Amino acid sequence: YVAKFDRNGDLVKALNIGGSSRDYGRGIATDSNSNVWTTGLFEGNIDIDGDGNNDLTSNGTFDSYVAKFDSNGDLVKALNIGGSSSDYGRGIATDSNGNAWATGLFNGSIDIDGDGNNDLTSNGLSDSYVFKFSDPTNLNNIDENVAANTVVGTFSTTDPDTGDTFTYQLVAGTGDTDNAAFTILGDQLQINSSPDFETQSSYSIRVRTEDADGQSYSNNFIININDVNEDPTDLNLSNNSINENLAVNIVNISGSSDDWGRGIATDSNGNVWATGSFSGSIDIDGDGNIDLTSNGDDDVDVYVAKFDPGGNLLKALNIGSSSNDWGLGIATDSNDNVWTTGSFSGNIDIDGDGNIDLTSNGDDDGYVAKFDRNGTLVKALNIGGSNWDRSNGIATDSNGNAWVIGQFQGNIDIDGDGNIDFANNGTTQQYVAKFDRNGTLVKAFEISFQEHFNDIATDSNGNAWAIGYSHIYDRISTQVVQFNSNGTLVKALSFDGSLDRGYGIAIDSNGNVWVTGSFKGNIDIDRDGNNDLTSEWPSTDSYVAKFDRNGTLVKALKIGGSSNDYGDGIAIDSNGNAWAIGEFQGNIDIDGDGNNDLTSNGGTDSYLAKFDSDGHLLEALNIGSRSNDYGNGIATDSNGNVWATGEFQGNIDIDGDGNIDLINNSGNDSYVVKFPETIVGIVGTFSTTDPDTEDTSFTYQLVPGTGDTDNADFTIDGNQLRIYSSPDFETQSSYSIRVRTEDASGQSYEDNFIISINDVNEAPTDLNLSNNSINENVLAIVGTFSTTDPDTGDTFTYQLVAGMGD
Template identity: 35%
Template sequence: MKNLKLLTALLLLATININAQTLEWAKSMGGTNWDEGLSITTDVSGNVYTIGKFQETVDFDPGAGTFNLTSSGSDDIFISKLDASGNFVWAKSMGGNSVIEGYSIALDASGNVYTTGYFNGTVDFDPGIGIFNIASAGGDEIFISKLDASGNFVWAKAMGGTIHDEGYSIAVDASGNVYTTGWFNVTADFDPGAGNFNLTSAGLADIFISKLDASGNFVWAKAIGEAAYDEGYFIAVDASGNVYTTGYFYGTADFDPGAGTFNLTSLGGRDIFISKLDSSGNFIWAKSMGGTGYNEGYSIVVDVSGNVYTTGWFDGTADFDPGAGNFNLTSAGSVDIFISKLDVSGNFVWAKAMGGTASDRGQSIALDASDNVYTTGWFQGIADFDPGSGTFNLTSAGIGHIFISKLDASGNFVWAKAMGETDYDYGYSIALDASGNVYTTGYFEGTVDFDPGIGTFNLTSIGSYDIFILKLKQKGITSFVYNDLTQNCFRDSNEIGLQNRFVTINPGNIITQTNESGVWVVDSLPAGTYTAIVDTSGNWQATCPVTQIFTVTNPNEITFVPDFGFVSTQPCASPDVSVNMPFMRPCFSNQIIY
């Protein structure tokens, strides 16, 4: 019977990284040219919205039907809506006689769709039968567009000057106010209405942060920067309306956009910044992380407690503690992925690195309801996605592969997946729905298997690069068993998982075992109430209850069981003592030393 239990445990352990995440669906859209998905989000019903760019004629119905859109210029924007099953709902395009790029998408509580990017020339921002033309002042200008949940035009606005200005990221607060970040140079007008609100860059390019109301009226705009290049890549808003941005800066830059001064100085090349303003655009704090190399923050997200998570890339040795302390990470190759967590005041909590000896980049970050951290991007060669003491290598067979990674709220490894073939495949954006399902978009070339498990689900591009949209379903029951060094029944970032601890679930007498990261997973259980019990064998004492009660409400969704903490009752190994007694007299019968 013991052997049967052990076999059951080992079989369950073998499925930990296979069945916990299953491919729900994957879709492709594209034509004979270069098409990219750049940003993705979901609504409360699980509908999936994507923005990106396309060229010439593309069929945006990924099913058996056809819904062609044709670009007006060299690049046009597409906005696509699929339902929770990946079926086509609608797709819209905006374009003109030149170039328009759509970088970011966000929704409000009513399902209205907001986008930002840049354009030049004259562009019709009404994707329906109407016309709403906006002409750029000379160079590239920022646009902000609003559609309703059916894709109908509501309004569009432009901000900028005569040189080059880009909107990179957009966010919406609970009142429908619209926040945008990106970069601008020289003088740009950020009031898209009849008024003027000019900002002037201190250098070649400065960061901007802009706020419009739900009708697209100007509220405020702020500039941050210095004499070189500084860019805002991503923006997020918390429940109180505080505004967070990340990106990069050079040299010494003043991050207080008001009358005060708060200078940050990069250590060498590009350094990462994280900035927090209140809902009125007033300075709260700003932090920098980096070293002498190439470091960029590319995506940011905030949890309900105000903790701030960022991803991007770095090279060489970079200090990720923005305070008086030091927490250095060193890249294994040219650039590596980083994930950073700061608290509500901008103090260091943890930072992690993932990568290999080639080039690896974190493009997008998202959280689930338990503050597990998901990232996507791309990597080359062999890369280790376990940022802890363990190893979890993924291998790119081509120029670059898509990755999807999951860490827990303390930065410990949970799982990682790769998708790609011999060409260039890129994950640009990641989002989660209320059930914890994971969505990504980006682009791929050739034939790619988008099932990250043992199955196969191939998509083949029509042209050079096609858009993909992927949904992974997370289901099962999962938890951690860890070494609770602080003995407070809370898993801190330095507290590692315990491998090979058996967990018994009843009813059913199901036995599973923790993996090298301390994670245990059971594929699925019928709806009901269960208990999970961790064995207490060996020199371990529980700091949390060894029995946890949990309820499965939906077998097709993921259920999180409270973690199990243990502390060693023998923190030091038994010593080996060697005694040299050259003068022991052989005439004594008792030669035992006590």
């Protein structure tokens, strides 16, 4: 018997498999289409489906049987396995493709498939058999997209009566769902229209075969449609127009003497805050007007400046005393307050109101100042003792706390309460201090052994990471330390080198730690006994290293050439890319592939390099003049833009296009520069339409062919189309490119795209006067003005204004 019960144990179907002799059921299994396969053994004649007709006759005493029923219990197929002796079916199973596997015992010779021929002969008294039963392979698979009326396969019939002829027809019954999609001509099954796997992956039909005497047999067939990898059918670009003049925003901070750009940070609105130092008078926004003047002609004061996202000056503050003062670090908190730190000597006016805010305890003290978003002073602290003290870096966490690093000699009062927090014998020691949002000291640490910490960053859990270097005897080694939000030391990493220093640190959204600095000779970053990087001896090279949140080294990169190179700062953008800034001389290989990526313009140039989250170089440019130029600070905003600051001598090319962007006034001038999300402007992103829904990965490349005129002006990074240089509408108003998309199997599609350049109204570039001399004692027209403007057809007005030369 075969019985079917529902999930509650209620009987659904009962079948009697039997004849006049002995019959035994031994095994049962279901396939992926809910068909039921059973095996056992029988003697004599047997009725499998209980319709009163014998379906099988044994060849010997006992034969095995295999029977297939559909989910309703209707017989689909029955066959006997046997020979002249006794044979026993023991077990049956199905695989994921709907095939049935049967096993049992046999004696002598045995016919497995019921065609009248012996397939196996036992070696002894009894042997085991295993066989696989499948539907005819030429009738259950066909490729998608074949033409209408394609022959799927041919029918054949098994009949005990040799010599019978047969007809075939589609009939109603179990499995007839898709009969209308097919036609039978003779013994050939044809599909009426071209199949599409993505629309329908299989068809079910029911067919009857009938011999000349009208005896018939019906069966259900599943026609599977093979998924053929098809070519993509369309290629799309998210944007096909960009503004002209993708040039960077550049601010020249210059004055009558030397100026130094040191730190930079951005707030939630995309505004940027910069700090540094200056001597004499200084023009912060490059408009020709003096914005700040130091307290003494030869004294150095600190500037703090706020710019909007377009680089327009919003606020300028002078932090100064009668001695030298240095602005070294700056950070913003989640409420857009700005925290800044540095060092000063004597009495200092923090907010430029003319009143003394802090007085140093000794030679130099460190200061910490908090301003609100409008630049109003909220809190000012001095960190110092009787000797020399300095604050080098500052960072804020998500709770508005500020972490400060610095160094001191002798005794030091961290929070300005008049009590000594740490004391030593006069050697240089380091401190790490945490202040709450109100400027109250929460925790402070002393770090000894001639350490020098340069930068600090916080992660999303409120942990603080600091980087610097130790100087023990003749060895200088990078140090990276982690403190948890309670101020407890969690981890300390020390590079194994002899002349390496850490200068910059940043944390990405996954808690990975990126650091940069310099090294000479060999350096083992993770102290596993193997050198990770080797400099171009005897020069100093830069390094960039990535650690996971546990401090395990993930990636190490060398940035270097035949001269000296130094890594100064690093920042992470909203896409997880790392931006590194530093300086170099001569030629430099940024990504360590053995090829020079940049060449300095003269002495020392700044480099700016962008790496993806895996450490692959995406872009690099140099910022430089024929003199010496230095990149000191770097930050990113929420829109993926990167801001940098530093100083330059001579006339400087900021964006590496070969044109002078800023003119140096005297000595060192500072710069603040904003680059868009990519140095090479993103035009848009590609996407592909593909009939194969499982195809989700595509590559894109510029290819020759119709419309490839301007391929050389673009590059493709992943699925992003980028333009190499800033476009100018007046020079070229549109570009034509040809792009190919390809799926993982190599199927491709090509298309031509037109990139339109939007005409942006640009500022005039020059003002001319037709005559600049007149005779005395004559009332006359001096001359007429004319304007040079990139935008043809513009009209102009003229007026006398205040400013330099008025």
